Amino acid sequence: MGLLVDGVWHDQWYDTKSSGGKFERAAAKFRNWVTPDGSKGPTGVSGFAAESGRYHLYVSYACPWAHRALIFRQIKGLSDHISVSAVHPDMLGDGWTFQTDDHGATGDTLFGLPFARDIYTKADPAFSGRVTVPVLWDTQQNTIVSNESSEIIRMFNSAFDAITGNTDDFWPEAQRDAIETVNNRIYDTFNNGVYRCGFATTQDAYDEAIAPLFDTLDWLEDRLARNRYLMGDALTEADWRLFTTLVRFDPVYHLHFKCNRKRIVDYPNLWAYTRELYQHPGVAGTVNMDHIVRHYHYSHDTINPNRIIPTNPVLDFMAPHGRGG
Numbered sequence: 001m002g003l004l005v006d007g008v009w010h011d012q013w014y015d016t017k018s019s020g021g022k023f024e025r026a027a028a029k030f031r032n033w034v035t036p037d038g039s040k041g042p043t044g045v046s047g048f049a050a051e052s053g054r055y056h057l058y059v060s061y062a063c064p065w066a067h068r069a070l071i072f073r074q075i076k077g078l079s080d081h082i083s084v085s086a087v088h089p090d091m092l093g094d095g096w097t098f099q100t101d102d103h104g105a106t107g108d109t110l111f112g113l114p115f116a117r118d119i120y121t122k123a124d125p126a127f128s129g130r131v132t133v134p135v136l137w138d139t140q141q142n143t144i145v146s147n148e149s150s151e152i153i154r155m156f157n158s159a160f161d162a163i164t165g166n167t168d169d170f171w172p173e174a175q176r177d178a179i180e181t182v183n184n185r186i187y188d189t190f191n192n193g194v195y196r197c198g199f200a201t202t203q204d205a206y207d208e209a210i211a212p213l214f215d216t217l218d219w220l221e222d223r224l225a226r227n228r229y230l231m232g233d234a235l236t237e238a239d240w241r242l243f244t245t246l247v248r249f250d251p252v253y254h255l256h257f258k259c260n261r262k263r264i265v266d267y268p269n270l271w272a273y274t275r276e277l278y279q280h281p282g283v284a285g286t287v288n289m290d291h292i293v294r295h296y297h298y299s300h301d302t303i304n305p306n307r308i309i310p311t312n313p314v315l316d317f318m319a320p321h322g323r324g325g
């Protein structure tokens, strides 16, 4: 794991010394938006019009943030319009690589480059920052549109509707403020909260993250006892953002990130809801549990230096979920 400084790769782990042992996620740096006509989005510059075959998505199947983008590509009918490359699950001294010796790792199907960092320096030869996935690449301007998943899913939600004919709306205007409130709590304490627990390097930093994480799971369990989905009767982006952390929780975060007060299977509503979302058409195919389990345990040598991959209990995501009846 490492980062680019002025376009040069440095192999180093996250710096938690300056933050009292806390893991602090850096903000993504490419923040342009694909829009139906190429006009400027909420951030960045104009010039990225929605077109079939123009954009390429770089993902890791292991990564919960990239997984959001993969799910939206699927549920918004974009598979024939946006191509995908998937990195290798092992993220070691060279960061994400395009090695192909693992089922599902496609290599860089656009350029045949060896490392994900090469995509970043192709877009900006002097790039400084972490080389993260997902990355949305524009084959026309030969640059990165965005490396921020929360924004990529909003582009996928609507920018290509005229091309796909799919007008399902997971970010409905009338609910945006309410969705934002729910997203923020889930992001801080759960999506990113598991990382704040797992990457903490002091007891205090861990303690500070673990308590709100389980408070949020109790709050979610109660909310999902009363509502089929987070925002009521219809699926929204808030559900998909939650799902990618839920599906990784028992196989990875519970043990590897020490989020072990309870498991998701111990919460009847959360577990049934996780199964329902997993069984949503097209979604199961975006979940590569081998990459998920392998990546975390093999790549984080400060947490698991001997790279032992655990034999997890087998979870039946396809068991009837019984929700919505």
Ligand SMILES: N[C@@H](CCC(=O)N[C@@H](CS)C(=O)NCC(=O)O)C(=O)O
Residues within 6 Å of the ligand: 001, 002, 027, 028, 060, 062, 063, 064, 065, 066, 095, 130, 131, 132, 133, 134, 147, 148, 149, 150
């Ligand atoms: N803000 C980004 C975060 C993406 C992110 O941190 N991805 C992780 C994988 S789960 C990554 O690529 N990490 C590499 C690194 O930090 O060096 C997003 O949501 O798109």
